[in-house]
Amino acid sequence: MNAIRVLMISAAAAALGALALTTTATAGQAAVGCKAEAGVQLAATASYRYALHVGMPEKMYTPAQVRKMHPKQGEVMLRGSMSMGGMSMGGSMRHLEVQICSKTTNAVITNANPAIVVVDTTAKGMPMNVPIAVMQGIGKGVADLHYGNNVTMPAGHRFTVTIDLKGQRASFRVTSPKTM
Ligand SMILES: [Cu+2]
Incomplete structure (x- = not known):
């Protein structure tokens, strides 16, 4: 004990x-983030800028695994929880990530505690709370720090994704990408 x-x-x-x-x-x-890039949707609240990206599932490693295995791709999980069966759900798993920045300076906010809720509007699904992992792309540093997880989002379905940080809320509409 x-x-x-x-x-x-x-x-x-x-x-x-x-x-x-x-x-x-x-x-x-x-570090500056929340840049306008292909596949990224931006929204601003009173104090924050949110940058949403939904892509193919990412392999997620703990910092200890990164030190030991030296992966060249994927993401390192700094805090939070990996979603169960993250890589095993086959075709409908996607990587949903949100970067949070200061609205005024675009500085990446690294200590946020956001809530992310996803609704599959195509399937008229119930709201799902995304378990929050804090991640960075391997080799990319804090400029890539973001929040999210691997989430079941069948290809072609339409979703509403709502980000809430300290009551400052923004909603996005996104279509789950097809496998590339
Ligand atoms: Cu990620």
């Missing part, structure tokens, strides 16, 4: 250390 607790604490300390390192490396110059 005690040994487990010590282990958990040291793991938390290690995670904090890694975070501190990241913060130090980028101190002074906030």
Whole structure:
């Protein structure tokens, strides 16, 4: 019991250390994000800019896996939970990601706690809460930091995606892309 607790604490300390390192490396110059790019939809609220992208499922790794396996592609998950069976659902899994930036400076907001709700309007589905993982593309750094997960979104279906951060809400309409 005690040994487990010590282990958990040291793991938390290690995670904090890694975070501190990241913060130090980028101190002074906030990474800029939420750029207008192909396949990205932007929306602004009073304080934030949200950039939504839905693409093919991404392989997600923990920081420890990245250090050990040196993957060249995929994403590193900094916090949060990987959705169960993320890669196993075959054709209807998509990667839904939202970057959150300051509306005034476009600085990437790294410590947000957003809610993301998806509704399949084609299937007249119930609202689904997306489990929030905080991710960065491998090798891309904090400029790519975003929130989301692999989510079941059948190809060609229309969806409403609602982002809510501290009551500042924006909704997007998006069609799930076909397999490329
Ligand atoms: Cu991602």
